[in-house]
Amino acid sequence: MSNPPKHYTKTAVLLHWVIAAAIIFQLALGWRMVDEPKGSGVYALFQLHKSIGFTILALVCVRIGWRFTHQPPSLPDTMPVWEQWAAKLAHLGFYGIMLGLPLTGWILVSASSTNIPTVLFGTVPIPHLPFIANLTVDNKKVIHDLAELSHSLIAVLTLALLAAHIGAVLKHQLWVKDAVFSHMALGANKGWREPKLWLVLALVPTVFSAAWWIPIQKPRTQASVVTAITAPVNSSPQAEPETAIPSVESIVPIEPAATPVQERSTDLTEQTQTVAKPTVWQLNRQASQLGFVSSWSGAEIVGTFTDWQAEIVFDEQALEQARIKVTVNLAKVATGDEERDNALPSADWFDAAHYPQAVFVSKRVKKMANQRYQAQGQLTLRNQTKPVTLDFSLKINGKKAYAEGIAQLDRTDFGVGQGEWAATDSIPAAVKVQFKLEASTR
Known part of the structure; x- marks a missing residue:
């Protein structure tokens, strides 16, 4: 087997940051949709939420394919065995989240009694899952409720795992001072002086708050x-x-x-x-x-x-x-x-x-x-x-x-x-x- 690379490929890095930003934005958008009063404005937010969700699903499929065909960098030898296993489980957890959120959302939409179509960013129609959309009303309601609960629980798990992931990155960058952060931040140096670290830390709340920047339709007189x-x-x-x-x-x-x-x-x-x-x-x-x-x-x-x-x-x-x-x-x-x-x-x-x-x-x-x-x-x-x-x-x-x-x-x-x-x-x-x-x- 060839020696593992020192960092991920540029394609993997790009997919990582785009998907990460999209998921953070989705979490905030979901929060806003719950808080907003029902109306045509929140209806538009739901359509945007679905469009971004399907985009994440497509990008994750590309990323999984890329992962199987490209060797990732190895973890530092200084990491304890338990921590290496924790890191691997966290990565598997993120893949499960990246697939689970859009898939449960798709099931949720397909089983909804409203039967509102999904059009990707207003251009490409996305069909409902046929094996769900053709079920009886009672069966669809059971699946809808389960998908809704699963979607919410996965969102909460995402917040927890994201906080743990950021904490682990800060530990490796500021305390242990190894090369873990540079695996996904190409060219990053160790320590707190690295500007890429502070850029990432600033972008997380910025992307999260961006969900509230989207204007919605106001009531007409x-x-x-x-x-x-x-x-x-x-x-x-x-x-x-x-x-x-x-x-x-x-x-x-x-x-x-x-x-x-x-x-x-x-x-x-x-x-x-x-x-x-x-x-x-x-x-x-x-x-x-x-x-x-x-x-x-x-x-x-x-x-x-x-x-x-x-x-x-x-x-x-x-x-x-x-x-x-x-x-x-x-x-x-x-x-x-x-x-x-x-x-x-x-x-x-x-x-x-x-x-x-x-x-x-x-x-x-x-x-x-x-x-x-x-x-x-x-x-x-x-x-x-x-x-x-x-x-x-x-x-x-x-x-x-x-x-x-x-x-x-x-x-x-x-x-x-x-x-x-x-x-x-x-x-x-x-x-x-x-x-x-x-x-x-x-």
């Missing part, structure tokens, strides 16, 4: 939410200020107690004895928006549907012939967070694979006040059909129409949110759907 969904559409240059469409905020407070709906609503049969021919309107998709507002532990979540169509037949003089049909592609949703956008079409939420569309159909439109209307219809979502009332304002300027409106839904009525997401403590049942559209007729 209601004003910003309304602006995000109902950005102004292209208005006609001939539009008169005194007849502008009321804002979404002004649509909401339609109080039945002040003036009963039955007294304010007026069907065409009550207005005229003649039947007018209804007008067919063509939606201008580029100038129209459809979205929703919800929250997660108080943090506003604003979503928009990027693929939807509307069929509109409407004439103020022929309201009994009015027809509205809106079809939404549930696989096309944007909330400003790619991980959440990938999760919403899944079986726990919209289940777009089985129910790709949501459809709202209204055949009854009432006039409530000047430029204000109410469409009563049926919404079909996840194979559940429920009555929905849509309040909207409308301004017709020649062959152009501008409308905006709002509807309140209960997501639990449609089964949106399965498993632990069915609870309404973090994500409320009430969802506000808002739209703003422009249409034209020939």
Whole structure:
């Protein structure tokens, strides 16, 4: 056998320090995730935690392969036998930790009832473990709880072993003054004057504290939410200020107690004895928006549907012939967070694979006040059909129409949110759907 080298190869050294920094950062990030209140911000931290975990798993596999093909430096002959065995056991322990943390995390994600996909740094999808993801709900819960407990215990063991490892390095560098530190810090000299030693000692708390430097999404104010969904559409240059469409905020407070709906609503049969021919309107998709507002532990979540169509037949003089049909592609949703956008079409939420569309159909439109209307219809979502009332304002300027409106839904009525997401403590049942559209007729 050839003589052992005096230090590890440069590749092994690089892998050592990168993996060490990643694990220290992960420990701090996990701590922060527990302390942070639930919401969209901590959701992003979980996605980062998973991405770094899979990166560590890949790097550890490379390191193990490198270890089997490259001889490591030997321990100093001055080390007692028990200490040499302790060092070897510590190395084995670190390999177990480096594999155990990401693997238990992978099992944890695969067995989770939320079924949220993992996308490596938002680019490469990582599948769940198939032999776990296909189990029954009860079996998955047992595995999930065991993996969660194991993941936590390994994290605690990592902190203890890391503290012991740093203490051993300091002992060899400052007290025994042998070459152990130089095995991984190439060119390092013995003793406390070595700058590489102090650099490492400074980097440990720096990397640990860096987990708190990551900004997370803050709750949006209601004003910003309304602006995000109902950005102004292209208005006609001939539009008169005194007849502008009321804002979404002004649509909401339609109080039945002040003036009963039955007294304010007026069907065409009550207005005229003649039947007018209804007008067919063509939606201008580029100038129209459809979205929703919800929250997660108080943090506003604003979503928009990027693929939807509307069929509109409407004439103020022929309201009994009015027809509205809106079809939404549930696989096309944007909330400003790619991980959440990938999760919403899944079986726990919209289940777009089985129910790709949501459809709202209204055949009854009432006039409530000047430029204000109410469409009563049926919404079909996840194979559940429920009555929905849509309040909207409308301004017709020649062959152009501008409308905006709002509807309140209960997501639990449609089964949106399965498993632990069915609870309404973090994500409320009430969802506000808002739209703003422009249409034209020939």
